[in-house]
Amino acid sequence: MKFYPQLQQLVQELEQDFTSISEERKTDLNLFAEKIKESIQQFDKAKVIVICTHNSRRSHLGQVWLRLAAEKYNLPIETFSGGTEATVFHPNMIEALKAAGFQVEKMEDGENPRYQINISEEDKNQEQLFSKVYSDEYNPQENFIAVMVCTEADGGCPFVAGSVARISLPYQDPKYADGTSEEKEAYQKNLKEIGREMLYAAAQV
Template sequence: MKLYASNTQLEELIQRLISQTASISEERRAQLDKLVEAIKTDISSFGIAQVMMICTHNSRRSQLGEVWLKTLIDYYNCKDIEAFSGGTEATAFHPTMIKAMTEVGFEFQQIEEGENPHYKLTSLRNPANYKSLFSKKYDDPFNTKENFIAVMVCSEADGGCPFVAGSSHRISLTYEDPKIFDKQPNALEKYKRKVYEIGREMLYIFSKL
């Protein structure tokens, strides 16, 4: 399936990461499979699975997870999955994460300036999916409020939110924060590795749906 004819870099990245899903460990697959089953259950129960990636600041990992989900929903033309992200507090979509994603093929358009800029993910095939990306709390009015799958992608939010109001499932799927590399000369490359890691795992999930 080639839906990204106008974006060969992103198409090639997706195909490369698909070929790498076999390298995911059995232990990690067991965690990912919990999200797969939650998605299947909610589609069966509600007709749609609403997946919300949650971390502390909604600036790096949760934003990256949302972008990958939106991209793969579009790529596989899924009508019964939606993606959101939020934090336990709001900050800003980190510029190094945006730069890392842009360099590997994602395309963004900044639509609002300020301390917490808003962006559109314009590398999607369907313009109807160009929803605004910005840092927000998970219970922000912009996000869905009930029957969503809360995916805790950082250990801080995972430990600090044992219960997420409105969620149908709570899945622990934590990733190391690329923030630890921010002051290092190789920070951008480390951020790119996080793009590849989360992309590979999201592609594994879609391969099981």
């Protein structure tokens, strides 16, 4: 699949930057890749739920980037996200995704809007992204890999019911920069870090 030009360029930059990932972090990402491989062998595909506290920023990024990585490396991975509580897909993260070259379309208004995010002209994906708890009926209820991307959710969910594996991959929450002059930079940094690591993990499968 040929991604949108701006996104294609970003993907290439992130792949060339795999060397910046620490050896300690690569150990965790390699474990994630191993669990994906095991799920594909056992179930013919891997289902992954990316989990953080509010399902508003990092977990959506993880879901979107892992789907792109699965397309790039031709892997049978289904991606989902959820929180320990539901809030809203944060507008700052929506703007960060648009700025990076993703096509974002609002499908439904309201207090918790739904969005569709596409990665290329040929992208037929119609998955709707919105804030929800990880156990929401929209997500798989069993045989999935749980990826914890914030320390709070990681500490609060030592056991994730229905999961076949639980991986801890915490990232800093960019909300610390909300309303400041650092806002756009903080969100882009977060977007690139998660993108780099999801691409790296998929490349190891």
